[in-house]
Amino acid sequence: MTRHRVVGTVALVLLAVGCGSTCGRQEVPATVLAAAPEPTAEVRDLVLPLDGYQLSVNEIYLIETAKDVLTRDCMKRQGYDWEVIDDRGQYPDLRNRRRYGLIETAVATEMGYRTNPRLMGSTDVTARKADRENRLGAAEQAAALAPGDGCYPQAGDRLARGNQPDENLVGRLNSGSLDEALKSPEGVRVTRAWARCMAEKGHTYKDFYTAAEDPRWARSKTPSTAEKQTAQADVACKQRVGLVKALSEEERGIQQRDIRAHQAYFTALKSAKDRRLAAARAVLDRR
Template identity: 30%
Template sequence: MSPSRARTTTALALLLLATTACTAAQHGPTPASHPPLVSRQAQQLRLPLDAYASTVAETHLVEDAQDILMRRCMNDLDMEWKTLPRVDAQDTEPPNLRRYGADETEAIRYGYHPRPDPPSVVRRNRAWDEREALPAEVQRAAYGPSGKGGCLKTAQHQLVGDTAPPDYHAFNQLTGTALETSRRAPEVRDALRTWHACMGKAGFDYPDPFAAAGSEHWETAEPTATERATARKDVACQKSAKLTTVWAAAETHTQHRLIDQNTDRLHKAKVRKDRWLAAARRVLNREGG
């Protein structure tokens, strides 16, 4: 069985999971004809603990480098290995999308439904699906009986030697703690009450943006007109309450404190992550991008 593919996990939950990874060469600026996938605020939102996780683009970078080394290994066994198609830079989600509620740009178009995957993401996911359908002998050569051996293990050793894969347990634990803790800050509670009152004037009685987005009423194949209208009011109320600005400031303060309390643990995790990224970039640079 092939290893788990990198998926973007940005659920509206209090405990967010981190993605690991790395990017191939940067693409040029987004063409003017390419509409923004998410709001500028979501694109720019950064938190202190982000330095200890990896972006989806960075995960792709490591996968792409491993893929090149796997192809060499598989070719040595007289087996073909198609490398994964690259994901366009503008098609990767920012790390803190939906952290404090629905995104304005997405809500206007899709309500609370996830936006459709962009074409480059579809191509990469399709390639992963095709790998899962490879003949058994090819999968054994690629991944070994355990899914962690074969040419994958060879490629990882060539990439980073005996350096263990990045461990994101510390980040996952602390980022969830930071979100929950900052939610209880007086200024965040005030902003949430302002949001609730704003929604109430429109006839909605959700306790917070997470409850609004997670309502069972939106479990439909496509977003309904009611869902879109609710989501639009939701993000309008978030803006009037300055919810994201207030919450991000409170969480930034909380995260700095947690980083100070876990310096050694986080430093070790970041060193491992940075070694994998540096090794991946070296492989991709030798391949010309």
């Protein structure tokens, strides 16, 4: 089954997010990225045990700011400027927003089953980074961004040195816990209850991933009325049968079991994460 879910790609997603309504920055980026409805409390509170062993959005931004400081110093030595984006604020971690498919009425009403980077977090910082790169001349771009010896990749290598654990296992377990939860008796029960609810509303799908991937939605560039109505029914049925609560509780138990089974691995993973964050804080303390 092909599934619309955000699992094991959190770093890529979080590096795209930016400043939300909680940020106090005044500067408005010239680059404008697509908007999305603000996350619900349910989304903000959807945290799983394995999340704590991976970088959160705020931790990624801490590292990104340290990289900017190191890049600025490196660029200065070559006679160039580099903007440090260091007013990133604090942000909700939305890595699990689409883990169980579409779960927000406002998103269904506005976007149907569509997604964009903003859905996983605000994108003002991403826009500011795009603006920064667009202002660079060819020589500045090469000095800053050239693979291997550019100031920015070198800064990343410096902060990660000695703190690059094997993250394959946590990624596999993160995906596996969802698969296991869906196949559990409770997962099967709520999925079937969701399907019955959808059938009552005139929508026949075996599960919510199939609904999201209905080929009809790909026929238009924007969500059709039928797509939005189906998406709204999808969310309503998930709420009626308690699907998010049921699956997230199953996953919490599975992930806690997996952490106990691989205790030495997760201890090492957490230690490497802490060392990387400490290296970033040390850079920021010296600037």
